[in-house]
Amino acid sequence: NAGVTQTPKFQVLKTGQSMTLQCAQDMNHNSMYWYRQDPGMGLRLIYYSASEGTTDKGEVPNGYNVSRLNKREFSLRLESAAPSQTSVYFCASAPVEIFSNQPQHFGDGTRLSIL
């Protein structure tokens, strides 16, 4: 099915290791987002990209970097993983340049554990 694809689905890292979470959408959406979900905290925005070539910080950007590689792909990088970054990460996309009144389409999530 068309939608938002995240890879990997699961990952275990050691403290200090780096990794990149990949996200791709095939709906020709302009906006893409990265969230983290922690128990009892809801979804918190890490970074977003309103359109190809632009990225902005969200609520919890520290420890992360992002790249909007092209219109389809938006990656999230952890340069030096810390146990506090253990979480479920969701990528989302929306069909207009700004979030506006369109719903976001979410990927299935990446469960990341940092030991």
Place this chain on the structure above:
Amino acid sequence: AQKVTQAQTEISVVEKEDVTLDCVYETRDTTYYLFWYKQPPSGELVFLIRRNSFDEQNEISGRYSWNFQKSTSSFNFTITASQVVDSAVYFCALSEVAAGGSYIPTFGRGTSLIVHP
């Protein structure tokens, strides 16, 4: 600043009961959007409804209904005759215009609904 409060952390009901999930929001904007999402145990996020700040009409979709009241800054979600398949975490979200003109969504912490057979 924007804020979404879902005061009910967990609700437990027996099948066929009606249940209302509360959502209270704070915003200074006159233009904003409200959403509800469902997250079943499988973990994916499913869009349920969108409402803009100028449309206070209540909406009904099958067993689901939403009550938007600007006077109380609330956007409550009611499930009629609940079913076991309704068991999930439900998120309310608010999107208003941020600096630079972009819309940034804020999610509530979610309400876990457990429907017992």
